[in-house]
Amino acid sequence: MNNDYLIAVVDDDENIRTLIQAYLHKENYRTIGLANAEDAWSLHRISPPSMWVMDIMLPGMDGYELCKRIRNEGEVPIIMISAKDNEVDKILGLELGSDDYLVKPFSPRELVARIKRQLERWIRITGAGEKAVVSDVATPRIDAGELQLMLEERRAIWRGEEVDLTSKEFTMLKVLAEHPNRAFTRDELLSFVWGEDYFGSDRAVDHLIKRIRKKIEELPIESVWGHGYRMRTDRSEA
Template sequence: MTSIAVVEDDPNIQRIVSAYLEKSGYEVNVLDDAEQGMNLWKTNPPDMWILDIMLPGMDGYDFCKKIREKSDVPIIIISAKDEEVDKILGLELGGDDYLTKPFSPGELVARVKRLFKRVQPTSQSNEAEIQVLDLMIYPDERRVFWKGQEVELTTKEFGMTLLFAKHPNRAFSREELLQRVWGDDYVGSDRAVDDLVKRLRKKFTDIPLETVWGYGYRFKVEEGST
């Protein structure tokens, strides 16, 4: 059964949200704070997180950031903060959706279903392996090797790596990378692209992932290289 963790310290919201989600067929874990969320993440990570921002101790922003550093699991942020700057911050830190309190429980369920549908693969690609320089990718197995060593990647890291490998030397704008890796409905800033490229450079030592100043990035391959 698909599991969802709800990190929210308001008992009324806990009760209503969990009731609606369980009625829709999801397994729900209700947690009072981010510290409990950290424990669940380490022992039995859910398939989705629903996070309140105003939590005792570590707030939802910091928890969202910690999750996103290691995983692309779907995250919906719920908050009484309705300023645009708060929504942008939540999305830039890795949230996939942002819902302002008070909200309809039915709308939350609809957004949960839509988000799960968006992140789940729809079909088998049956793509052959791709090799560029010291980079080897097996798309169907979602396995990536760099200089003979397997590299563990999140979903978005894999998506961007595969895109660059398929189009060596092509310069992609930040806007196009957002559209092709994050999807058409992403509403955060292009800083997310820079953060993801930084993570790839850290994981792939000496990878020729070049900055095209004022535009975006390209995977540079010298003529005659294999």
């Protein structure tokens, strides 16, 4: 049910906020409107919504910084809206973690369609909204050297210590660990992690790998120059 999801609309233009919220209410989504990024960040810390629609040009903290902060803590869908239509601005927004980018002026119906698509993808990736199934079957697990991935629990263990990963970070590790030593192209990783209909830059892959490497510094993910990435499990110990 759409009313299970709360969508936060962050824009300092009250008319735009009201218009977006009105169209979302017609689709039975719950919404909350915010005029600045500081209030939005407070909401995220206290009671995070199911999805964000945010402008880039905001008073005080801008949308880029807000997106970066939210993305560093989770994979909730983010759509950026902006009057900036330069390719550089779009790429920057996508690299910082937004899932979609829409240029003003835009059709509210198109925005609603993109919101639906992003929520459906998020539900598919995370299993949000699905009821837990009790089973006596042992939890599937992937072992890749010193890394273990508990698939049903979506837990990652590195050298015996659990690592806190976002949904996309976990999915990226799952793809690489399931096929050790295979070199994946950036386009392949985009398709596996973001979905085949993702239109953003393949540099989003580099940004995600950078985040994973920061959390697990000695993880053997190698860059394959001009191609993409692979996880090595065949390296001999020194």
